Amino acid sequence: KNFLFRTSKKKSGSIKQYLPSLQKNHNMVVHLFGTKTPGNLFTFNCNDGYLEAIVRGFRSGILSASDYNNLVQCDNLEDMKLHLSQTDYGDFLANEAGPIHTTTIQERCTDKLVNEFNNIRNQAVEPLSTFLDYITYGYMIDNIILLITGTLHERDTVELLEKCHPLGTFKSMASLSVANNVSDLYNNVLIDTPLAPYIQGALSEEDLDEMNIEIIRNTLYKAYLEDFYRYCQALGGETETYMCEILAFEADRRAINITINSFGTDLSKDDREKLYPALGHLYPAGSARLAKADDVDQVTRIVSEYGQYRGIFNEVAANQEKSLEDAFYEHEVKLNRTGFDTQFGYALFYSYTKLREQEVRNIVWIAECISQGMKSKVNHYIPIF
Amino acid sequence: MSGKNRINIFPTRMALTMMKSKLKGAVTGHSLLKKKSDALTMRFRSILSKIIENKQLMGTTLREASFSLAAAKYAAGDIAPTVLENVSTASIRTKMVSENVAGVLLPTFTKSNEGTTAAELTGLSRGGQQITKCKNEYQRALEALIELASLQTAFVTLDEVIRVTNRRVNAIEYVVKPRLENTITYVISELDEGEREEFYRLKKVQGKKKKDIARKEADQAAKKALKQVSNAPSVPEKVANLLEEEDEDDLLFKK
Numbered sequence: 001k002n003f004l005f006r007t008s009k010k011k012s013g014s015i016k017q018y019l020p021s022l023q024k025n026h027n028m029v030v031h032l033f034g035t036k037t038p039g040n041l042f043t044f045n046c047n048d049g050y051l052e053a054i055v056r057g058f059r060s061g062i063l064s065a066s067d068y069n070n071l072v073q074c075d076n077l078e079d080m081k082l083h084l085s086q087t088d089y090g091d092f093l094a095n096e097a098g099p100i101h102t103t104t105i106q107e108r109c110t111d112k113l114v115n116e117f118n119n120i121r122n123q124a125v126e127p128l129s130t131f132l133d134y135i136t137y138g139y140m141i142d143n144i145i146l147l148i149t150g151t152l153h154e155r156d157t158v159e160l161l162e163k164c165h166p167l168g169t170f171k172s173m174a175s176l177s178v179a180n181n182v183s184d185l186y187n188n189v190l191i192d193t194p195l196a197p198y199i200q201g202a203l204s205e206e207d208l209d210e211m212n213i214e215i216i217r218n219t220l221y222k223a224y225l226e227d228f229y230r231y232c233q234a235l236g237g238e239t240e241t242y243m244c245e246i247l248a249f250e251a252d253r254r255a256i257n258i259t260i261n262s263f264g265t266d267l268s269k270d271d272r273e274k275l276y277p278a279l280g281h282l283y284p285a286g287s288a289r290l291a292k293a294d295d296v297d298q299v300t301r302i303v304s305e306y307g308q309y310r311g312i313f314n315e316v317a318a319n320q321e322k323s324l325e326d327a328f329y330e331h332e333v334k335l336n337r338t339g340f341d342t343q344f345g346y347a348l349f350y351s352y353t354k355l356r357e358q359e360v361r362n363i364v365w366i367a368e369c370i371s372q373g374m375k376s377k378v379n380h381y382i383p384i385f
Numbered sequence: 386m387s388g389k390n391r392i393n394i395f396p397t398r399m400a401l402t403m404m405k406s407k408l409k410g411a412v413t414g415h416s417l418l419k420k421k422s423d424a425l426t427m428r429f430r431s432i433l434s435k436i437i438e439n440k441q442l443m444g445t446t447l448r449e450a451s452f453s454l455a456a457a458k459y460a461a462g463d464i465a466p467t468v469l470e471n472v473s474t475a476s477i478r479t480k481m482v483s484e485n486v487a488g489v490l491l492p493t494f495t496k497s498n499e500g501t502t503a504a505e506l507t508g509l510s511r512g513g514q515q516i517t518k519c520k521n522e523y524q525r526a527l528e529a530l531i532e533l534a535s536l537q538t539a540f541v542t543l544d545e546v547i548r549v550t551n552r553r554v555n556a557i558e559y560v561v562k563p564r565l566e567n568t569i570t571y572v573i574s575e576l577d578e579g580e581r582e583e584f585y586r587l588k589k590v591q592g593k594k595k596k597d598i599a600r601k602e603a604d605q606a607a608k609k610a611l612k613q614v615s616n617a618p619s620v621p622e623k624v625a626n627l628l629e630e631e632d633e634d635d636l637l638f639k640k
Contacts, residue, residue, distance in 0.1 A: 214506035261513030368455035
């Protein structure tokens with residue numbers, strides 16, 4: 001009993017040392033719920049053990065190398081459906097009428113992922129529930145951008161609801177038909193979403209009208225990443241160790257992509273710098289240098305100085321067929337795999353979501369290659385386990 | 386008449402000259418139309434070969450474009466709703482220019498960029514390169530499609546015109562000209578016949594005249610012979626001469 005008592009004291013101590021630094025950041029409201037952190041060796045399983053076991057069960061259902069081998073050898077989508085029915089996916093395409101299309105496969109696979117995620121989310125308690133909410137904020141940002149674009153061009157917002165990603169739904173979506181212009185949207189709908197602090201911190205109503213929609217998206221995502229990172233740091237323990245590594249890579253990847261993709265467009269270097277998240281291995285020195293870069297070679301040189309990323313750029317240089325995105329995805333999969341290597345942390349929930357997403361991407365890629373007859377490129381998927 | 390296949394006109398010389406000039410017109414018309422038909426057929430064949438090669442090119446470009454779309458979706462997620470919502474008006478349009486080929490107006494379509502493409506920054510943080518590649522592939526496919534459209538409209542128009550021209554050529558060659566020629570032959574034959582009749586009549590008249598003269602002479606000879614038998618050498622009859630004054634019996638006061 002004494003032992004237990006001592007460890008709980010340690011927990012609250014670890015929170016307090018983070019609180020002062022959190023209070024310094026005034027623009028962001030941090031979602032902290034009292035001093036709840038995930039349990040450690042002795043207390044984690046009380047609240048979250050069941051869900052962790054479920055996720056590990058799902059993890060073993062992720063398609064293996066032999067499954068992928070079977071899939072690549074299919075000649076048409078019907079064969080693929082047959083092979084997929086023998087995996088964890090089961091009869092998910094059983095109710096589809098007529099010839100199957102790759103978009104149907106993508107939708108049904110995503111549905112499976114969403115079902116599993118919601119299953120876990122509905123049974124989670126604090127602080128896991130907040131963590132899972134954070135995972136959904138990324139999709140929510142995409143949905144909100146879609147809604148803003150639609151409202152700007154005066155489309156029917158209710159139609160847009162069907163195009164939104166199911167993982168990113170929020171409660172005030174039901175009241176969307178009320179908002180007919182951007183100011184209504186801003187004042188009535190967006191303020192009620194969990195993303196309100198990000199929006200209020202970075203954008204005003206006029207900005208929604210004037211700024212390029214992609215810049216809005218990236219500004220929101222930057223705020224989201226920084227917030228998520230701070231939350232993981234606040235959670236501490238194994239969660240912090242693995243999640244911060246993963247999120248740091250995400251931030252660096254976005255910075256590099258924004259830099260490379262903004263060459264030749266109207267995006268100025270200052271605007272570009274404003275979109276880099278304030279975290280990651282490249283921050284702050286590398287980001288400052290990236291902001292001034294003018295072409296891809298400079299970027300390569302700057303980033304190659306950081307040991308983790310030198311390998312990626314070398315791979316891309318060596319292999320003509322592989323693009324930078326492919327190399328980034330591979331690295332992401334590698335990092336997410338490590339999320340399962342530990343216990344008593346929440347990283348595996350995040351890793352599981354991302355790996356399932358990658359699996360859906362792989363399946364859709366193979367399906368497209370088969371249906372378009374480009375079997376030579378079919379091996380560009382990224383094997384997960 | 387119906388068996389003869391000629392125009393019904395009165396066979397005069399003027400009609401003949403008229404027919405002859407019409408025939409000349411028909412012949413020139415026929416050669417001109419034939420030239421037009423040949424020129425159009427040549428153009429038609431070249432368009433046909435271009436269409437075949439263009440269709441194959443279009444097949445490959447569209448295939449590559451859809452594949453690049455699949456790659457972009459893999460890298461950047463589902464960009465379709467974002468792109469669709471960002472569109473306001475079409476930024477690539479076609480302009481039609483008419484070209485005159487042997488009297489036929491053939492339309493040609495050219496691509497024109499109007500306005501800028503919105504959503505240039507799509508995929509800024511993820512998959513931007515694949516999206517740009519996809520955009521370029523689809524623009525190439527669009528160019529191939531526009532060219533194919535021009536070629537196909539030209540093909541269809543030319544086909545129609547060539548059919549019409551060939552019909553006209555054949556009509557002249559097999560209907561109009563034979564009819565005219567037959568009419569001309571008929572008129573000529575009628576005129577010839579008339580001439581022959583005329584000639585014959587003349588000959589007959591001449592013959593009659595000769596006969597008359599011959600009879601007269603025979604008469605005179607007969608009379609002479611008669612006189613010689615009955616009289617002395619005949620004193621030539623004194624024919625009254627107005628110039629010589631003679632005693633004449635007064636007509637009024639006879640002695």
